[in-house]
Amino acid sequence: MKKKVGLKFALSMIGCALLGALCSIIVNFTQPSLTDIIKNLSDILIENSTILMIIGVIPLIIGSVLLSKAKSTIKANADLDEAEFEKTHKTLSLGLAIPSVIMPWIFMCFGFSLICTIRYQKATVFVDLLILLLEITWITIIQYQTVEQTKNIFPEKRGNVLDSKFQKEWYSSCDEAEKQIIGEACYKSYKTMNIVYPILYLIMIFICNTCNLSPFIFLMVGVLWLIQTLSYLIPSYKLEHGKKSRR
């Protein structure tokens, strides 16, 4: 069994090395066209930052619709039966998840807008700043309302979205099953990012090299990777061996 696993590992390493070599050859032969593709793509994103920011409104509308649906169900039935409870809880979870995804999106688009303003001396940044503020306010309202509705179906839940201690209070009001769900989701996120960071790191090295950009960009990815690794390892070591050990 051990030999089989070792062989599989060795073969995957050889496969990765061959893939890397193939990519290097392709990049070497197609470098001018790849540079053009990256440049054109960047230009499209930068020039259309306002449209991209407006697209962010769609998930917010979906989130608001889901929230109002859950709200009316809770208002109509003070005592939800099991099926209604499950359905309402699902609707509220989705209503919170969809707008949350949009937060990184609008910040990315605002970044494009800033570059557009600096590069082309356009005043789009003011319009985009207005859209950014509007969308952040909208997201906060959805989050606040969703948490308040969640408290209606889970009376034991504590915390106010507008309070800086919200996450800590919310987590401490979760019971063992909910904490386990949060733990498992966090571990999946950690595992996913451990795959994403090395790939992103290589892509950044390639982009910095082909577009002649500062190595600071891939250094930032490396720092983020390091922060994520340490922010997992340090608490896990403390929980296992430290004073707050669970044993």
Next chain:
Amino acid sequence: MPLGNRVKEFRAAKNLNQQELGSLVGASRQTISLIERGDYNPSITLALKIAGVFQKTVEEVFYLTEEE
């Protein structure tokens, strides 16, 4: 080996809803629902508390099943 349980059956016999049982054992309604569906294995503490509400032993409420 998965854990089976008779929580729903005993809860109905006691005329309790999920929210009431959750309040009695210090768990959320969602957790009681997860346990009843077999999607979550409770800790020993929670299993003892649930069995205590039903005035049963833990083995009467929770049992190992052969199914995967």
